[in-house]
Amino acid sequence: MSASQSVFAGWVEIAPSVFEDEARQHVEEEALEALVDQYASTLYRVAFSILRNSSDAEDAVQETFLRVLRHRDTLGEVRDHRVWLIRIVWNIVLDRKRRAKTRPETDDVAELARVLPARGLSAEQRASAAQHHAQVLACVDQLPAKEREVMVLSAFEELTSVEIASVLDITESSVRSRLFRARNLMAELLHHERSLR
Amino acid sequence: MNTQGENGVGAASLGEADATLRLIAEVPAPVGLEDRVKGSLHRMPAGRGGRLLDWPGGSRRSWWLESAWARGAAAAAIVAVVAGGSWQVYSRVQPKQAHVLIPHVGTASGFASANAVRTPKTLDAPTVTTVATASSGSKKREDTKKRTMRHEPAERVRPPVR
Secondary structure (H helix, E strand, O other): OOOHHHHHOOOOOOOOOHHHHHHHHHHHHHHHHHHHHHHHHHHHHHHHHOOOHHHHHHHHHHHHHEEEEHHHHHHHOOOHHHHHHHHHHHHHHHHHHHOOOOOHHHHHHHHHHHHHOOOOOHHHHHHHHHHHHHHHHHHHHHHOOHHHHHHHHOOOOOOOOHHHHHOOOOOOHHHHHHHHHHHHHHHHHHHHHHHHO | OOOHHHHHHHHHHHHHHHHHHHHHHHHOOOOOOOHHHHHHHHHHHOOOOOOOOOOOOOOOOHHHHHHHHHHHHHHHHHHHHHHHHHHHHHHHHHOOOOOOOOOOOOOOOOOOOOOOOOOOOOOOOOOOOOOOOOOHHHHHHHHHHHHHHOOOOOOOOOOOOO
């Protein structure tokens, strides 16, 4: 207790919640930092799978944790922090994607060439691989939104179909049926793409 | 229906698509991401749930901001000031009595009406019924009438004596 507090405490009743709040804040800050350490990387990958730009993905991760900070009072009520955080970042990146719809495809290719692991490939091979990945992702973008979302999330090995259903707020059977449709459509799109070449 | 060859091509294409999506899903996070995120969390001003306004010049919370009775008193004072100000303004600006203005009816020719007021006939004039009383005059008139109807000769008038 500071000097001024001790003076006032003599004739004014100071609510003990003041000091309890400070202690609780400290605990909450530590919990939030632990969440950052544990899930920032996962959230970044989820954000990157939609935005395909590293700086945009990092911004989305920061916005996610800022939202958590604002609503940290509800942190104790959350059962699965990982799915909860993925759901927040998912909504943020979809919102950002909707707002910035037009971005040249060349940006995607350059970003992929820069970000994807090289594994001993030459510069030419890396550029060719990036081009190929960009074409596949262009086909993914042609899928209907519902099917595309399920297909992108299903690529994350750490997410089960139940968790994907929780992130998208749909049932598990819907996830399966959408994934089935997505894969059929994707096969047709890639086949069509190859026949054009 | 797809042939077996087409199915094989489709499966191979799907395999490539899955590989690309997995590659994207496994992109390594940039170095120092966690530190940057933590830094942005610390830089966030008044990120304490937004329950109280941040007092300029001091990050330390004041006891009176937390005290329930102090906040209640402050709220009551604000309400009193607002209500008093409103009453003062209301009492000064009284609503004036509305004047009944007779519209000036001008004529198309430009002549004035010389303050002549036209009173429209909005009511029917009262009708008075007269009750006839029996009198000698009226009896005489009635005899004359009867006589005329019977074609009786009129009273002879004697010629004057010469």
